[in-house]
Amino acid sequence: MSVDKKWFFFVAAVISVANVWGQAARSPLTTYGIGEPYGNALIHNQGNGLGVSQPQYxxxxxxxxxxxxxxxxxVFEVGIVGESRTVKGDTTNEKSVGGNLNYIVMAFPIKPNKVTTSIGLMPYTDVNFSFQYPDYVRDPAGAIVDTLVSTESGAGGLTQLYWSNGVRLTDEITVGLKSAYLFGPISNVYSNLLGATPNQLEPYLVSVEDKTNMHGFNFGLGFSFSKDSLGTRKDHRLSVGGVYNFAANLKTSNQSIIARTSLAGDTIERYDIQKNNETTHIPGSFSLGISYGKGLNWAIGTEFAIQNWTSFKKLGEDSQGLGKSWRTTLGGEFTLDPLALESYLKRITFRLGATLEQYPFLANNKEVRDFGINFGFSLPSGRSSMDFALKAGKRGNKKENVLEESYFKVYFGVTINDQWFIKRKFD
Incomplete structure (x- = not known):
């Protein structure tokens, strides 16, 4: 079997595994806004948290x-992610596991080292939560007149289909443009199970199902300045990079279904409310990074990103209490000898990083922060590789946010480099 066929079947197996998982682990923190952002990191970025400034060949x-x-x-890359999350509260301790396809992306040079284009499909946000808790109905005097069980759940999220282009202006300066089409549904269900009353002899269920569909374009600009041969260090490189993603206005439609049903599933009352031609506003964001490295041997870097969610609007409503979010990362990678023929271990690339992040929402009126440690490595096979990354961390804390979430994520993917679409020249 040829090498290309082996890689093809391997990629097919990776995608099949992702389809078996099919859903991310549950998290109560995905209830806010349009869900939890995935970001644009591929597996080699997940290993050290870097990607805005550090060039990769x-x-x-x-x-x-x-x-x-x-x-x-x-270059063609496909990746999957599996994760485990544990949410702890004063009286709760819930664990969930899941996984899904992380991305399918590819790039090819239009004019090598001058112009390169890329297309890809990857998640943009994720919504996946479920709560159940007891509650009470009280009369004007405060006395309990009925008991109920409340349930809240949500599923869905946005997907991005993107097209990016990078152009070299000088030996040291490059620029790029990304165009992404964002689309997807988000469904939230809120229900109350009420006990029997004098007017309703049997328990019944009151539910509100909120279905939202969004679609629209988002654009981003990137720049990079990379300086080789620093003084007498001919093989060292200093790089600075930045990305600005413009704000996006997504066309939004919404359907709310309010229903009262019996426990047997018979509809007692139902009301449908349809909203069309609405807008969801996603604020712009900015990322900046700097990295320093020696050839293909090692690199270290740091990055910072910020996004102000106070301007977020969904279906014409305001920011829903969202604020500013930011993320800072410190990381690096190391390869003993990328060209070593006598030792496979020396050609393995290892990565390590740490990330501190503040989310745009409040839990218990306090900011929610996330600290995570990243680790990864790539196993080379010719010009291609199998890539792995791990991330463990915790966000929120019970003292300030009532609940805290610990997580462990495993990333696995394949990178294939070849000369597809490149016209070969013969002397």
Missing amino acids: WFLNNQNPALLVYNTLS
Whole structure:
């Protein structure tokens, strides 16, 4: 069997595994806004948390379109993610597991080292939560007149289909443009199970199902300045990169179904409310990074990103209490000898990083922060590789936010470099 066929069947197996999982682990923190953002990181980025400033030759530069010009070969990448989350509260301790396809992306040079284009499909946000808790109905005097069981659940999220292009302006300066089509449904269900009353002899269920569909375009600009041969260090490189994603206005339609049903499922009352031609406003964001490295041997870097969600609007409503979010990362990667023939271990690339992030929402009127440790490695096979990354962390804390969530994520993917779409020249 040829090498290309082996890689093809391997990629097919990776996608099949992702389809078996099919859903991310549940998290109560996905209830806010349009869900939890996935970001644009590929597995090699997840390993050390970097990607805005650090150029890559053997991996697709997805986080900053200006870095695409460093992909002088055609590159195809597919990745999956599996995760475990544990949510702890004063009286609750819930664990959930899940996984899904993380991305399918590819890039190929239009003019090697001058112009490179990329297309891809990957999640943009995720919504997946479910709560159940007891509650009471009280009369004007405060006396309990009925008991009920409340349930809240949500599912869905947005997907992005993107097209990016990177262009080299000078030996040191590159720029890029990303165009993404965002689309997807989000469904939230709120229900109360009420006991029998004098007017209703049997228990019944009151529910509100809220279905929202969104679609629209989002654009981003990237830049990179990369300086080789620093003084007498001919093989060292200093790079600075930045990305600005413009605000997006997504066309939005919403259907609310309010129903009262018996426990047997018979509808007692139902009302449908349809809203069309509404808008969801997603605020712009900015990322900046700097990295320093030696050839293909090692690199270290730090990045910072910020997004102000106070301008977020959904179906014409205001920011729903959202504020500013930010993320800062410190990380690096190391390869003993990328060209070593006598030792496979020396050609393995290892990555390590740490990330501190503040989310735009409040829990118990307090800011929610996330601290995570990243680790990853790539196993080379010719010009291609199998890529792994792990991330463990915790966000929120019970003292300030009532609940805290610990998580462990495992990323696995394949990177294939070849000369597809490149016209070969013969002397």
